[in-house]
Amino acid sequence: MTDFSIIAVFFVGLLGGVHCLGMCGSIVGMFAAQVPKSSKFSGGRWPFHLAYNGGRLTSYMVAGALAGALGQAGLLLRDAVPVQHLLFALSSLMLIALGLYLAGIWGIVRRIERAGGVLWRYLQPLTRGLLPVTTPARALLLGVLWGWLPCGLVYTVLVTALASGSAQSGALVMLAFGLGTLPNLLAIGLFWENSRRWAQSRRVRLTAGLLVAGFGVYGLIKVGYTFYLYGWTGSCHVAA
Numbered sequence: 370m371t372d373f374s375i376i377a378v379f380f381v382g383l384l385g386g387v388h389c390l391g392m393c394g395s396i397v398g399m400f401a402a403q404v405p406k407s408s409k410f411s412g413g414r415w416p417f418h419l420a421y422n423g424g425r426l427t428s429y430m431v432a433g434a435l436a437g438a439l440g441q442a443g444l445l446l447r448d449a450v451p452v453q454h455l456l457f458a459l460s461s462l463m464l465i466a467l468g469l470y471l472a473g474i475w476g477i478v479r480r481i482e483r484a485g486g487v488l489w490r491y492l493q494p495l496t497r498g499l500l501p502v503t504t505p506a507r508a509l510l511l512g513v514l515w516g517w518l519p520c521g522l523v524y525t526v527l528v529t530a531l532a533s534g535s536a537q538s539g540a541l542v543m544l545a546f547g548l549g550t551l552p553n554l555l556a557i558g559l560f561w562e563n564s565r566r567w568a569q570s571r572r573v574r575l576t577a578g579l580l581v582a583g584f585g586v587y588g589l590i591k592v593g594y595t596f597y598l599y600g601w602t603g604s605c606h607v608a609a
Contacts, residue, residue, distance in 0.1 A: 374533075375545045377584045378526050381464065382549020384577040385522045388471055389553045400511070404502055418555055420505035421512040425554075426547035428516025429523065430540040436530040437539020454592055456532035461588030463525040468582025470521065472575045478521035485519040492517050522550075 404417045440456060469475035492514050499511045526546045530539035 374529065375541065378529055378542055378546040379549040381522070381526060381581055381584060382546040383552065384581050385471065385550065386553030387574045387577050388522050389550060389557065400502060400508075416505045417502060417508045420508040422551055422554060424509040424512025425516040426544065428513050429543040429547040432523070432527060433530040433539040433541070433543025434536040435539070436527045437533045437542070438536040440531040440533060440539065441535050453532055453534060454595065456528065458589060458592045460525070460528040460532050461585045461592065463528050464585030464588065465582045467521060467525045468578045468580070468585060470578070471581055472578025473571070474578070478525070481524055482519045482521045485524060488517055489519050
């Protein structure tokens, strides 16, 4: 894992705000409507939004730790095949696909989201029991559940967590990604209408998508260069 990887997934989360609006905008908008405008909690609506996003980031880190642990088990095969190389190449390809999706050029990521809806069908009914959101504790639990919402953006970064080589690194990858999404989802929750107009701009979507795809292209170049230097059975410690 390199500093570039952490910075890259942070910016993927930040640039993915155009996707967050479409995927989570209505949910966060509904959540914002549920939050009491006059509350006994100091800070008004902020404690609710911070609690919700804290729960969401917690779920991301758990998913990242599981993916990283799974990737670590796969690295036991590295004497036979450079597993980490292949996983990092796959994560780079998925970043390219995600970037093209954000730019409105290719919609394969939407199919991945549909495939990931199995777990969500079991979790979604639990969210109804937490509505209306009357306390930050409810907002936190709601965020934990909504953290498992099927999302192509999350699934793409989970492949990077898978390639990271350990549970701790996988959790760190997803934390960096989650922090990148935080400004967007806070803006959606607090300034819904203005955020929607901004993110629906064709120019914004195209720019964000191409930048995300650029991270994927860089990753593929890095993997190719490593193979050039070390060969198929060389070092497997490509920074994920």
